[in-house]
Amino acid sequence: MNFSIPENERETLLSSLKLANLKFQQTYPGDKPDRQPVHTVYGGANLFKSDTCQKMGDVALRSLETYAPNFVALADVLQLPGFVELPSSEKKIEKLVKKLDGMSAKKRKAVPEWLAYSIYSKIKKKLQAEAVEDFRIDFEDGFGNRPDEEEDATAITAATELAKGMKNKTISPFIGIRIKPFTEDLKYRGVRTLDIFLTTLLEKTKGKLPANFIVMLPKVTIPEQVITLVRLFEIIEKKNELAPGTLKMETMVEATQIIMDEDGRNPLMRIIRASEGRCIAAHFGTYDYTASCGITARYQTMSHPVCDFAHHMTKVALGGTGIFLSDGATNVMPVPPNRGEKLSREKLKENMDSVHHAWRVGYSHTMHSLVNGFYQGWDLHPAQLPMRYAATYSFFLSSYEDAVHRLKTFVDRAAISTLTGDIFDDAATGQGLLNFFLKALNCGAITEQEALATGLTVDEIRSRSFYKILQGRRGMRK
Numbered sequence: 001m002n003f004s005i006p007e008n009e010r011e012t013l014l015s016s017l018k019l020a021n022l023k024f025q026q027t028y029p030g031d032k033p034d035r036q037p038v039h040t041v042y043g044g045a046n047l048f049k050s051d052t053c054q055k056m057g058d059v060a061l062r063s064l065e066t067y068a069p070n071f072v073a074l075a076d077v078l079q080l081p082g083f084v085e086l087p088s089s090e091k092k093i094e095k096l097v098k099k100l101d102g103m104s105a106k107k108r109k110a111v112p113e114w115l116a117y118s119i120y121s122k123i124k125k126k127l128q129a130e131a132v133e134d135f136r137i138d139f140e141d142g143f144g145n146r147p148d149e150e151e152d153a154t155a156i157t158a159a160t161e162l163a164k165g166m167k168n169k170t171i172s173p174f175i176g177i178r179i180k181p182f183t184e185d186l187k188y189r190g191v192r193t194l195d196i197f198l199t200t201l202l203e204k205t206k207g208k209l210p211a212n213f214i215v216m217l218p219k220v221t222i223p224e225q226v227i228t229l230v231r232l233f234e235i236i237e238k239k240n241e242l243a244p245g246t247l248k249m250e251t252m253v254e255a256t257q258i259i260m261d262e263d264g265r266n267p268l269m270r271i272i273r274a275s276e277g278r279c280i281a282a283h284f285g286t287y288d289y290t291a292s293c294g295i296t297a298r299y300q301t302m303s304h305p306v307c308d309f310a311h312h313m314t315k316v317a318l319g320g321t322g323i324f325l326s327d328g329a330t331n332v333m334p335v336p337p338n339r340g341e342k343l344s345r346e347k348l349k350e351n352m353d354s355v356h357h358a359w360r361v362g363y364s365h366t367m368h369s370l371v372n373g374f375y376q377g378w379d380l381h382p383a384q385l386p387m388r389y390a391a392t393y394s395f396f397l398s399s400y401e402d403a404v405h406r407l408k409t410f411v412d413r414a415a416i417s418t419l420t421g422d423i424f425d426d427a428a429t430g431q432g433l434l435n436f437f438l439k440a441l442n443c444g445a446i447t448e449q450e451a452l453a454t455g456l457t458v459d460e461i462r463s464r465s466f467y468k469i470l471q472g473r474r475g476m477r478k
Contacts, residue, residue, distance in 0.1 A: 028320035031435055032280075033464040035442045036324045037133035037174045039388050040283070041379045044142040045158045045177070050165035053172045057131025059382035063334065064123065067355045068386070070097060071113075071120030077356045078363055078390060080116045081398070105450075118397055123389045126444050131385055133443075134174035134376075137162070139193050140181070140218050151189065155196040163204035176214030176250075182225040190217075191232060198247075202240045209246065214280070218252045219288065223267070223274035226251065230276050249278050250324075254285025255292045259313050268317040279323065282314060283378070286328030302328055302365045311372060327369040329378035334358035334387070359387045366391035375439055389443075396445035399436070407433040407454045411469065431466040438462060 043052060068074035072093045075083040087093050100108060100117050108114050137158050139151065146154075158177075165171035177197055180190035194215065201209070217229050226249070233247040251271060253259070261267045272279050289310055290300040301307075307328075314325060335358070336351035343351070362384050369377050370391065379388055410430040437454060438461055440446045448458050460469050 029322050030320055030431075031464060032322040032324070033462065036376055036439070038375065038392050038443045039377050039379050039385075040134040040136055040174075040326060041132050041172075041382075041385075042136045042138045042142050042178070042329070045137045045139045045154050046143060048137045048158045048161055050161045050168060051170045052161075053132040053135055053165075054170050056382035056385070057127050060131050060385035061124065061127040063355070063383040064127065064386040067334075067352060067359075068120070071117045072096070074120050074123075074390065075116035077359055078394075080119065080394065082112045082116060085112065086116070115394070115397055119390055119393045122393050122444060123386055126389050127385065130173070130444075131382070132172040134212075135172045135176075136216055137175075137177045140178050142178075148189070148192070151193060152196055155193050156200050159197045159200035160204060162210065163201055166205060166208070166210050171210060174212040174214070175210050176212075176216060178216035178218060181219035182217065182228055183219060187228075194232065195236070198236055199240070202242075207240060207242065209242075213248070215247065215249045216252065216283070217249055218285070219254060220251045220271060221255055221257045223270050226271055226274040226279065230274070230278055233278065245278065247278065248280050249275060250281035250283060251275075251279055252283050252285050252288075253310060253314055254288035256289070257292075259310050266313055266317045268314060269321075272318065272321065272323060281324040281326060281376075282318060283326040283376075284310065284314070284328045284374075287331065289328075300331075302330060303368055308372070311374060315373060324376065325374055326376035326378070327365075327374040329380050330358075330362045330365045330384065331380070332358045332361045333381045334362070334383040335381065355383070358383075359390075362387040363391045367395060370395040392443055393445045396436070396440040396443075400440070400446065400450070403433055403436050404453045407437065407456070410466070411455045434461060434464065434466045434469070438464065 041053075041056065049055075064074075068077060070093055072083075072086045072088075074080070075086055087096060096113065097117075100111070100113060103111075108117070139155070143151070143154070162171065162175070177194075179194050180186040182190055215229070215233075217225065220226060229249055233249075234244070236242070237244055237246055253268070258268060258271070259266060268282070272282075284307070286302050286307060287300050290304055290306060293306045295304060295306065311327070318325065334355045337354050338347040338351050340347075366377060366388055369375075377388070379385060407430065410433070434456075437446070437451050437456075441448065441451055441458075441461065451458060451461055454461070456469065463469065
């Protein structure tokens, strides 16, 4: 066979290309295989106790059972698919629930009520088992500016409570603190709280940190603020005999200057690089960001177009880097306006209407985030948790059958691309489908048994690499 390109010249060019490709892959390694929590709950440091996360789960479950005592009620509030056909009388609802409870999972999927029933059932199980996935002990907006003596004392108390929670296994699987920003007027306070909190915690735990511990640095606008935190981490690690790189951080996107700097460039990648591998996430701050855009308080909402612009700019800047992205919070709280044991029918209805309105807002905002590729967000009140999971489970379950069919087709054909119906899929889509099932598994939207319907093993799904799965499957056929 004759060739036009000499072998030595070909090898020289491809060796040069290899260096460039490897450099690109180092910068853009793709999604991390690590679990990403579906939310972060922010709570004032002064209120944090060792069992706060458990108590939040109790409040969330009580709110669900009070204002949506069954799946039909929740479906009606959120207008889930098929809600119009669901029964309205209590007797018929009880009969339907009993019927669905007695069906196998396979048979249940064949009935119209399956989606609404499954969402509600999974919410209850989640709130009972792991209501809070990620918690941030907040020394910034959730705590406010207080005298130094008070913040010092709170840092000690909160660290002591966290150590107690670690011992009693009552904390969330992901947890951390948010310190004050490293702006010129607050940098000393931020560093002081960081030092007191971590020193106290490590003394109480004999040098151990909770699993998935993170430090949130808010209102970041320049790389130097992140560089300073990294240097402080190094000092704390050395002093407390922690392995280098143990302490991790996350940043916040809550000012226009972090979307576009003075030179008209997006500085996010420079800020991530400044962390020297310690930054694992970027969280959006809805209300600070909209305020920085000159949006008045009445219109500061997660669905404002300026937020969508910031989200897209963030995804463009950090896509493929492995940095987790989180949306912000809904500030409409599902809290009943009337309190007391003996309320009139009118007052009870006001409570119901108020909570349901807040639920609909929270559900809509979370669905908006999920549709736009943000799989994590903030929650500020335990009564928001039912809607966090309602939206998350609705998002994954409503797409489950289609995703199973498409991913199974990919695996069965073990090809670079395939046609499924009138939809053309390629390997990138296959990777996206794989990520879909991993996220659904991690948050409890589907079980491992349901994931197996794709034709993959759980280990293959958790490998996060569609390419490696195909290579392995092809190797098995040889």
